[in-house]
Amino acid sequence: MxxxxxxxxxxxxxxxxxxxxxxxxxxxxxxxxxxxxxAGSTTFLIGVDDEKVQSVLDIIKNNCQARDQLVAPVSPMGGNADSYVPYPVEVQVGGATVFIMQVEQFNQF
Amino acid sequence: MxxxxxxxxxxxxxxxxxxxxxxxxxxxxxxxxxxxxxAGSTTFLIGVDDEKVQSVLDIIKNNCQARDQLVAPVSPMGGNADSYVPYPVEVQVGGATVFIMQVEQFNQF
Amino acid sequence: MxxxxxxxxxxxxxxxxxxxxxxxxxxxxxxxxxxxxxAGSTTFLIGVDDEKVQSVLDIIKNNCQARDQLVAPVSPMGGNADSYVPYPVEVQVGGATVFIMQVEQFNQF
Ligand code: NI
Ligand code: NI
Ligand code: NI
Structure with missing residues (x-):
């Protein structure tokens, strides 16, 4: 596991x-x-049988892969007007960092 | 460990x-x-010497094992009156999912 | 890793x-x-190559090691006046508990 x-x-x-x-x-x-x-992140703990690891990785990749997104300009109210960009900009969102660890023993009570 | x-x-x-x-x-x-x-859950991280693993598992089992509990009926205010059950029902509560992992190195500072 | x-x-x-x-x-x-x-604690997850483990341990030790600190006396308002200590006392703060685990596989998406 x-x-x-x-x-x-x-x-x-x-x-x-x-x-x-x-x-x-x-x-x-x-x-x-x-x-x-x-940004803020969520850490998932998912216990799986060895032969299901790739299925879970596929699900993570399909739902969380890093991709570019157009972000609407934010009005510079209270910010620095000099750095205001008056058109949508592309930013990278999403992404997943995944560690797969060996489980020595698994119990459910 | x-x-x-x-x-x-x-x-x-x-x-x-x-x-x-x-x-x-x-x-x-x-x-x-x-x-x-x-329901809401709490994840415990417990570091123990190998020979103490069973003691910790016993404590988890004794305090968290899944068991049936009688739950008093909740008034259907704002809910679906058709599904209202006017007597206590037995629901399963508790339960623990436990992963035991090998620690390669342990340090305390 | x-x-x-x-x-x-x-x-x-x-x-x-x-x-x-x-x-x-x-x-x-x-x-x-x-x-x-x-006290309240924060749990860090840090993924590193094997050869960088000691660098991270050094950083943790340098920033979190347990040490003594003088704490100013707190007025016994609402507490037990008998146990009031009218001078600073030394308490231990900080400290780190560190587990190093083998990563079988690492992915980034
Ligand atoms: Ni396995
Ligand atoms: Ni051991
Ligand atoms: Ni490695």
């Missing part, structure tokens, strides 16, 4: 949860912050 | 904490949600 | 974050409570 520890952006968290549930994988979510990713 | 990662229901969390402290085990608790269990 | 799981006191958390970023290490922080340490 493996424990998959996946850190994803908050904005992808619900979509990933739903996709995992749909395929009968069970995950626990931990609120987490920063570091691997720019 | 092993790292025991235990996901338990919030309602059993304090009881498990106290039982661990009483037996001189030290745990860190992470707020977590859903997935392995229906 | 290794996953370093470090539990440190909240008061050292920001300093450790900054020191890790300065050395180009990426960490995810999980809010956690009690157990290994007296």
């Amino acid at each position: 493996k424990l998959i520890i996946a850190v994803v952006q908050d904005k992808d968290s619900n979509r990933l949860s739903n996709a995992l549930v749909e395929e009968d994988f069970r995950a626990t979510k931990l609120a987490s912050t920063g570091g691997f990713l720019r | 092993k790292l025991i990662i235990a996901v338990v229901q919030d309602k059993d969390s304090n009881r498990l904490s106290n039982a661990l402290v009483e037996e001189d085990f030290r745990a860190t608790k992470l707020a977590s949600t859903g997935g392995f269990l229906r | 290794k996953l370093i799981i470090a539990v440190v006191q909240d008061k050292d958390s920001n300093r450790l974050s900054n020191a890790l970023v300065e050395e180009d290490f990426r960490a995810t922080k999980l809010a956690s409570t009690g157990g290994f340490l007296r």
